[in-house]
Amino acid sequence: MKTPHYGRLGPAEPGGSSRHLDQPEYATSQPSRRKKKIILLSLLSLALIIASAVSATLLIGLRTRASGQPGPALDRKPTKAISKACRKTRFPTLCVNSLLDFPGSTTASEKDLVHISFNMTLQHFSKALYLSSAISYLQMDTRVRSAYEDCLELLDDSVDALSRSLSTVAPPIDGNTGQIQSAGGSTEDVVNWLSAALTNQDTCTEGFADLNGAVKEQMTVKLKDLSELVSNCLAIFSASDDDDFSGVPIQNRRRLMVAEISGNNADELPSWLGRRERRLLDMPVSAIQADIIVSQYGNGTYKTITEAIKKAPEYSNRRTIIYVTAGRYEEKILKVGRKKRNLMFIGDGKGKTIISGGKSIFDNITTFHTATFAATGAGFIARDMTFENWAGPSKHQAVALRIGADHAVVYRCNIIGYQDTLYVHSNRQFFRECDIYGTVDFIFGNAAVVFQNCSIYARKPMAFQKNTITAQNRKDPNQNTGISIHACRILATSDLEASKGSFPTYLGRPWKLYSRVVYMLSYMGDHIHPRGWLEWNTTFALDTLYYGEYMNDGPGGALGQRVKWPGYRVITSTVEASKFTVAEFIYGSSWLPSTGVAFLAGLSV
Numbered sequence: 001m002k003t004p005h006y007g008r009l010g011p012a013e014p015g016g017s018s019r020h021l022d023q024p025e026y027a028t029s030q031p032s033r034r035k036k037k038i039i040l041l042s043l044l045s046l047a048l049i050i051a052s053a054v055s056a057t058l059l060i061g062l063r064t065r066a067s068g069q070p071g072p073a074l075d076r077k078p079t080k081a082i083s084k085a086c087r088k089t090r091f092p093t094l095c096v097n098s099l100l101d102f103p104g105s106t107t108a109s110e111k112d113l114v115h116i117s118f119n120m121t122l123q124h125f126s127k128a129l130y131l132s133s134a135i136s137y138l139q140m141d142t143r144v145r146s147a148y149e150d151c152l153e154l155l156d157d158s159v160d161a162l163s164r165s166l167s168t169v170a171p172p173i174d175g176n177t178g179q180i181q182s183a184g185g186s187t188e189d190v191v192n193w194l195s196a197a198l199t200n201q202d203t204c205t206e207g208f209a210d211l212n213g214a215v216k217e218q219m220t221v222k223l224k225d226l227s228e229l230v231s232n233c234l235a236i237f238s239a240s241d242d243d244d245f246s247g248v249p250i251q252n253r254r255r256l257m258v259a260e261i262s263g264n265n266a267d268e269l270p271s272w273l274g275r276r277e278r279r280l281l282d283m284p285v286s287a288i289q290a291d292i293i294v295s296q297y298g299n300g301t302y303k304t305i306t307e308a309i310k311k312a313p314e315y316s317n318r319r320t321i322i323y324v325t326a327g328r329y330e331e332k333i334l335k336v337g338r339k340k341r342n343l344m345f346i347g348d349g350k351g352k353t354i355i356s357g358g359k360s361i362f363d364n365i366t367t368f369h370t371a372t373f374a375a376t377g378a379g380f381i382a383r384d385m386t387f388e389n390w391a392g393p394s395k396h397q398a399v400a401l402r403i404g405a406d407h408a409v410v411y412r413c414n415i416i417g418y419q420d421t422l423y424v425h426s427n428r429q430f431f432r433e434c435d436i437y438g439t440v441d442f443i444f445g446n447a448a449v450v451f452q453n454c455s456i457y458a459r460k461p462m463a464f465q466k467n468t469i470t471a472q473n474r475k476d477p478n479q480n481t482g483i484s485i486h487a488c489r490i491l492a493t494s495d496l497e498a499s500k501g502s503f504p505t506y507l508g509r510p511w512k513l514y515s516r517v518v519y520m521l522s523y524m525g526d527h528i529h530p531r532g533w534l535e536w537n538t539t540f541a542l543d544t545l546y547y548g549e550y551m552n553d554g555p556g557g558a559l560g561q562r563v564k565w566p567g568y569r570v571i572t573s574t575v576e577a578s579k580f581t582v583a584e585f586i587y588g589s590s591w592l593p594s595t596g597v598a599f600l601a602g603l604s605v
Contacts, residue, residue: 076100081110085117088239089232090476094225098124098232114236115170121233122162124226125197129155131222135215144215146365147207151219154200157338157376157404161193161200162230169237188480192406192448194234195479196426199446200404201227202475202512203425207366227475234478277319277344281383281411281596285346290323297327305355306331314339324385326352336405340377347385350414350435354386360395367420371402378427380405381595386414393418393439393462403429403447407591410434417442418459424449424483428586432597437493441471443483444511448586450484452599458505458527460495467496467527468534470508472515482516482546483508484580487600490519490556492527500527506534507549510541518571518580520550521604528556533563543567550577577603 078086078096082105086095099105099113102120132151140148168185185193205223208216280288292308293300300323302308308322319342326348334355336343347353357372359365372389375382380403391398400417403410406427414435415422421438424445431451436443439461443451458467469490474481490507492500505527508517533547545567549559559570571577578584582592583601592599 079106079108081108081113082106085110085113085236085239086232089235091228091232094228095232095236098225098229115166117233117236118162118166118169121229122159122166124229125155125159125162128222128226129159132219135218138215138218140215142364143366144211144213146369147211148215148219150207150366150368151204151223154204158197158200158230160338161197165190165193190237191234191478191480192428194230194237195446195448195476195481196404196406198227198230198234198476198479199426199473199481201230202446202473203368207368231476231478234476238478277381277596279596280319280321280344280346281381281409282598285323285348285384288321288323288346290321290346292320292322293325294322294329295325295327296329297325300325304331305329305334309334309336309340309343312340312343314341316342318342319344319379321346323347324353324355328354328356330356334373335371336375336377336380338376338378342379343375343377344381344383345385346383349384350386350412352386353384354388356386356388356390357400358389358391358398360389360391360398362391362395367397367399367423368402368425370397370420371399371423373400374402374404375408376404378406380408381411382409382413383411384413386416388414388416389418389421391418393459393465396420396440399423402445403427405429409592409595409597411597418461420444426481428591430582430586430592430595430597430599432599438469439467440465441468441509441511443469444471444473446473446475446479446481446512447483448481450486450580450582450586451488452486452582454485454488455491456485456488457491457493458496459493460499461503465503466534467503467505468509469506470517471511471536472508472517473512474514474516475512477514477544479514482518482580482585484518484520484585485522486520486581487604488519488522490522490524490528490554492525496527504529507532508547509534509536510545510547511536513541513544514546515541516546518546518548518550518577519552520548520571520577520580522552522557523554524552524556526555530558530561531563532559533565533568541567548576548580574603 078100082096082099086092086099089095098120099116102116105113105116108116129152132155164185168190201223205227208219292302292311294302294305294308296303302311305324312320312322321344323346355373359370359372361367361370363370370389373387387401389398389400397420398417400421401415402423402425404425404427408427408429410431412433416437418438419440419442421442422436422444424443424447426445426447429447429449431449431454434451434454435457436454437457437459439459443456456469458469461467470483472483492505496503506529507519532549535542543566545565547565547568548571550571562568562570581602582599586592
C-alpha cells in the first residue's frame with residue numbers, strides 16, 4: 001500500500017503510480033438517473049463518431065475530386081506525407097497504421113494529415129466513450145465504480161476538447177452559405193486542449209492501476225491506444241514550429257504578448273474575461289449584485305451550493321455570480337461540471353465561507369473522486385473562500401480542491417489539507433494571494449498553472465514521512481503543462497517549525513517522465529532541505545524532467561547543496577525565466593487580464 005516515508009507510492013511502471021490493493025467486484029445497485037445519463041452519453045458519442053467520419057470523408061473526397069487525384073490505395077504502404085508526419089511522433093508505427101485506416105489519408109497532403117489526425121483521434125475517443133458507457137450494467141464494487149465513472153467523465157471531457165480542436169484546425173463550412181465558419185480557437189488553445197485530453201486519459205487509466213477483474217479487462221480493451229493517439233496528434237500539430245527551448249513548451253513563443261501588456265506592472269489587471277469581471281474581483285461583496293445567493297440560514301436563493309450549481313445556466317457566455325455567505329458547507333457532491341461555464345463563486349473571506357469535506361482513498365474511491373470541491377467548467381473563478389479536506393494525514397490521498405477548468409482563477413482563497421491538497425488537474429489556471437497547506441505532494445497534477453503572491457505552507461506530516469510540495473505529472477514533451485511558483489512565500493506551519501529537523505521538506509518530486517516545476521523570485525524558509533528536490537523512484541525521470549530555480553531568497557533558497565540531476569537547472573537567463581511568467585506560460589488568448597485579478601505579467605515590476 002504505502003511506503004513508510006511518503007504516502008504516494010513510486011511508479012509500478014515508468015511514470016505510473018500504484019495506490020490501491022486489488023479488490024473483488026460485487027453487485028451494486030445504480031440509480032436510474034445515472035443509467036439514463038450513461039445511455040445519453042453513449043448516443044451522443046455514437047453521433048459524434050458518425051458525424052466526424054462523414055465530415056472527414058466528404059472533406060477528403062472534395063479535395064481529391066478538386067485535385068483530380070485517384071481514390072485511396074488498397075496497399076498498406078505509407079505515402080511520403082504520412083511517413084514524414086509520423087516521424088515527428090513518439091509512436092510512429094501506431095501513427096502510420098491509424099492514418100492508413102482512415103479514409104482519404106493516402107491521397108492527403110502533409111497539411112491535410114494534421115486535421116485528419118485530429119478527426120481520427122476524435123473518432124477513437126468517441127468510440128471508446130460509446131463502448132465504455134455500454135458496460136455500466138456490469139457488477140462493480142465501490143472502488144471499481146469510482147474508477148469507471150472517472151473514465152466516463154474524463155472521456156466525455158476529452159471528446160469535447162478534441163471536437164473544439166478539430167473545429168479550430170479544420171473549421172466547419174456553413175451548409176447554406178458555403179463559407180468557412182469561425183473556429184473560435186488559437187494555436188495555444190489547441191495545444192492546451194490536446195494536452196488536457198492526454199492528461200484525462202492518463203488519469204482514467206491510472207484509476208484502474210491497482211485493480212483486477214472484468215471491468216478493468218474490458219476498459220483496457222476499449223481504451224487501447226488512446227493516450228498514444230492523442231500524443232501523436234499533439235506531436236503532428238506542434239511540429240510545424242521547431243523552435244524548442246530546452247524543455248520549455250514549444251507552443252509558448254508569444255513574442256508580442258508582453259508588448260500587449262503595458263509594462264510589467266504588478267497592479268495591472270489581468271484579460272481573459274470582460275470589464276465587468278475586472279471590477280468584480282476587487283469589489284466589496286456588499287456592492288456585488290449576485291445572480292444566486294447561498295445561505296444556510298434560509299435568507300438567500302438556496303440553502304446549498306449543490307442547488308446553486310444545479311440552477312446555474314449551461315454553456316453560458318455570461319458570467320454567473322454565486323455568492324456563498326459565511327458558514328461551513330459540507331455537502332456530498334460539489335462539482336462544477338464541463339457544461340457549467342463562467343461560474344464565479346464569491347465568499348465572505350478566508351476562514352469565513354468554508355467548503356469542507358473529509359473524503360479520502362480510505363473511502364474506497366479514487367483520488368480524483370476525493371475532492372471536496374471540483375471544477376471543470378471553463379472560466380471558473382473562486383474568490384474569498386476556504387476549501388478544506390479534513391480527512392487528516394493518516395488517510396493519505398484526500399483532495400480539498402480539484403480544478404480541470406480552462407481559464408480558471410482562484411483568488412484570495414485558503415486551500416487546506418494534508419496529502420494531495422490541491423489537484424491542478426489540467427488546462428490553464430492562475431492562483432493569486434492564496435494560502436495552500438499540505439504535506440505530501442500537496443500541489444499536484446498536470447495543468448499549465450502559475451501561482452503568484454501565494455503562501456505555501458508545509459505542515460507536520462505523519463512519523464517518518466517527508467514533505468513534498470509538488471508532484472507534477474507531465475507525461476509528454478509536447479504538453480504545454482507545468483507548475484510555475486512565482487513571487488510566493490514557501491513557509492512552515494508552527495507545528496512543523498517546532499520539529500522541522502525530523503521532517504524534511506522538498507520542493508517537489510517527478511510523478512511522470514517530463515515533470516516540470518519552476519520556483520522564481522520566491523522566499524524559502526529554512527525547513528526546505530538543502531538538496532531541494534526528491535527522487536520519485538531511484539533514477540526515474542532525472543534526465544527528462546525540468547526543475548528550475550530563479551533568484552529565490554531566504555535560508556531555504558541556498559543553491560550550494562542542490563541536486564545534480566541532468567534535468568535540474570539554476571536559471572540565470574531572464575529569457576529562460578520569462579518563459580514561465582504569466583505573460584508567456586498561461587496568457588494564451590489574453591484571457592487573464594479581464595478577470596480583474598491583479599497579477600505580475602513579467603518577472604518583476
